[in-house]
Amino acid sequence: MKFTWFNLMPWxxxxxxxxxxxxSVWVDIDQKLFDPAKSHEVYNTYMDLLEYADTLGFDxxxxxxxxxxxxxxxxxxxxxxxxxxxRTKDAAIVVLGNSIALYNPxxxxxxxxxMLDCISGGRLVAGFPVGTSMxxxxxxxxxxxxxxxxxxxxxxxxxxxxxxxxxxxxxGRYNKLRHVNIWPRPIQDAPHPPVHIPGGGSVETYDFCxxxxxxxxxxxxxxxxxxxALMDGYWRRVDERGVDKSPYxxxxxxTILVADTDEEAERLYSEHVSYFYNxxxxxxxxxxxxxxxxxxxxxxxxxxxxYAPPRGxxxxxxxxxxxxxxxxxxxxxxxxxxxxxxxxxxxxxGNIFCLMHVGNMxxxxxxxxxxxxxxxxxxxxxxxxxxxxxxxxxxxxxLAKRVTSGSLRKEAPTSAELAKTYA
Amino acid sequence: xxLKTVATQHVxxxxxxxxxxxxxxxxxxxxxxxxxxxxxxxxxEKHHVYAPLIPGYGDSEECGEIRxxxxxxxxxWDVVEALGLKDPILVGHSMGGMIAAEMAASQPNDLSRLxxxxxxxxxxxxxxxxxxxxxxxxxMPQYLFHDAAAGAAILTAGRNVEDPNFLQTYLVTNARQLxxxxxxxxxxxxxxxxxxxxxxxxxxxxxxxDSDRMVPPFYAHGFKKGIAGAELVSIPEAGHMVTVEKxxxxxxxxxxxx
Numbered sequence: 208m209k210f211t212w213f214n215l216m217p218w219x220x221x222x223x224x225x226x227x228x229x230x231s232v233w234v235d236i237d238q239k240l241f242d243p244a245k246s247h248e249v250y251n252t253y254m255d256l257l258e259y260a261d262t263l264g265f266d267x268x269x270x271x272x273x274x275x276x277x278x279x280x281x282x283x284x285x286x287x288x289x290x291x292x293x294r295t296k297d298a299a300i301v302v303l304g305n306s307i308a309l310y311n312p313x314x315x316x317x318x319x320x321x322m323l324d325c326i327s328g329g330r331l332v333a334g335f336p337v338g339t340s341m342x343x344x345x346x347x348x349x350x351x352x353x354x355x356x357x358x359x360x361x362x363x364x365x366x367x368x369x370x371x372x373x374x375x376x377x378x379g380r381y382n383k384l385r386h387v388n389i390w391p392r393p394i395q396d397a398p399h400p401p402v403h404i405p406g407g408g409s410v411e412t413y414d415f416c417x418x419x420x421x422x423x424x425x426x427x428x429x430x431x432x433x434x435x436a437l438m439d440g441y442w443r444r445v446d447e448r449g450v451d452k453s454p455y456x457x458x459x460x461x462t463i464l465v466a467d468t469d470e471e472a473e474r475l476y477s478e479h480v481s482y483f484y485n486x487x488x489x490x491x492x493x494x495x496x497x498x499x500x501x502x503x504x505x506x507x508x509x510x511x512x513x514y515a516p517p518r519g520x521x522x523x524x525x526x527x528x529x530x531x532x533x534x535x536x537x538x539x540x541x542x543x544x545x546x547x548x549x550x551x552x553x554x555x556x557g558n559i560f561c562l563m564h565v566g567n568m569x570x571x572x573x574x575x576x577x578x579x580x581x582x583x584x585x586x587x588x589x590x591x592x593x594x595x596x597x598x599x600x601x602x603x604x605x606l607a608k609r610v611t612s613g614s615l616r617k618e619a620p621t622s623a624e625l626a627k628t629y630a
Numbered sequence: 631x632x633l634k635t636v637a638t639q640h641v642x643x644x645x646x647x648x649x650x651x652x653x654x655x656x657x658x659x660x661x662x663x664x665x666x667x668x669x670x671x672x673x674x675e676k677h678h679v680y681a682p683l684i685p686g687y688g689d690s691e692e693c694g695e696i697r698x699x700x701x702x703x704x705x706x707w708d709v710v711e712a713l714g715l716k717d718p719i720l721v722g723h724s725m726g727g728m729i730a731a732e733m734a735a736s737q738p739n740d741l742s743r744l745x746x747x748x749x750x751x752x753x754x755x756x757x758x759x760x761x762x763x764x765x766x767x768x769x770m771p772q773y774l775f776h777d778a779a780a781g782a783a784i785l786t787a788g789r790n791v792e793d794p795n796f797l798q799t800y801l802v803t804n805a806r807q808l809x810x811x812x813x814x815x816x817x818x819x820x821x822x823x824x825x826x827x828x829x830x831x832x833x834x835x836x837x838x839x840d841s842d843r844m845v846p847p848f849y850a851h852g853f854k855k856g857i858a859g860a861e862l863v864s865i866p867e868a869g870h871m872v873t874v875e876k877x878x879x880x881x882x883x884x885x886x887x888x
Contacts, residue, residue: 344817352809352813497764502805506801
């Protein structure tokens, strides 16, 4: 199993009456609600928490990209990842990911990911999302019905840039480049860093992952019980295509909160869960799905946008309902272990993106929950798929010998010392 | 009106045809056009009307090859050619007006009469065109009609909005139609017409509803200024769907083109 500690980086100071006074947490969120001075501490605390997860033995630390968004103050995940590449030791740096249709030219992503892989010693997991409609269309102005074509070209260009060992010309529809020759290139070159693709239930994305040996990630906030139908669809497709059913072909994001007892979990965390589901997911429905963004085939399968709230909205959901319906897995280590086991077996997923910071959760509670999970839950879930222990197609292959950042000598050498060293 | 199909280079095109008189090509707006459209019916009383559907509209297929403004413009001329028409009266509403103006600018010697009904295509920061792609269905009437309540009744007539099948069909239709429209309208419905408009030689009438909240009447002046000799017809108590709210007055305005 691979457990990645993930932080969406929500803004923790949305007011109590946020829903009533604002139409959306995303795209046209009120500028006045962001306080740059306060963000200084928020960012550093969030990065500290990611680094803390590395010390507890999580397999990865995860970041993602959103724009103009009150629950994700990370428009450039690569900036956070660069900090993590320096300050973490062993965890994979899971950037899930860069919305590659947004970058012009997309070789910028090939270059930055290569830098991250080099700085981290080969610890990069590269994510290539199409991006939500909010980010891609409404914030970054991409034409909805051309976004996928542009995404596809960006993907093909990045992979070719990573794997070609001589300069080449790229005459694409969206990119015309005479000399593609990225420099640096990634450490992981067999053939390139592992790729994870966040998806929302379209058959085209299933096939894309299967064809390229990429891991399919379902990043949902509605929990594992509601994900069953979608993941079943994915595994059916894997079956139809006649490839193996390695659980590492799939990833799933799940909000997880651990305490000593179920009661303590509710007492400690329910206000933060409520903050997340009621304020952070308050997205104006007009931004959820620009016409043309999703393919006709996907709409016809009846899959609704994951940003379409459940009937009646999250406001109606109590702690009991959110936990029972699996939106959130919370409770004592034993409760969480049982439910995680159900999730992992039920969805057949080897990559878990653990959403362990929720809404406006303060750092101390987050550390408490994270430590309990790492020490009392994670070890018991390690051997869920013994048959696939050797499957490393979807994970990192770091250098065996890596440098430690910040290991310069304390003082600059004297002239005499240099003379001796370089005699 | 009768629904027919004509072959073009990239895609078969569905079009409505009816009436008799001088040939008139009508290019619909982002909302599309249907066989029982009252405006087409009124136009058909004195014209031989052809109303091609943009690929993706109605029951027609989307077209992957039509991506940008030049593609839409040339596709427009391909359709005129395929229908065997020479110098028809060209009428466009909203998005259709934008395409019609681009067609007139790109082949100025092939067109002598042009009617633009609250066309898209220009942009001014102080008078933003509504962000139609993010509007919820219930918000539409107030942007489209002078009389929003009457407009809402027109938009929902014969539809059961609570029916899940209706919702599914609505989403698919929207994705197909507005997906194509978005290629020239998203996120800002401007693709450089302002710098090409000077090429238009056709006698032009510009028609606008005074209460248009989708494409504000402010833009009427831009078109009047940009197209030599253009005549402006402002229609009171009418919104963006001036063709529905004041059908006869719009038909009269087009009649001025002879």
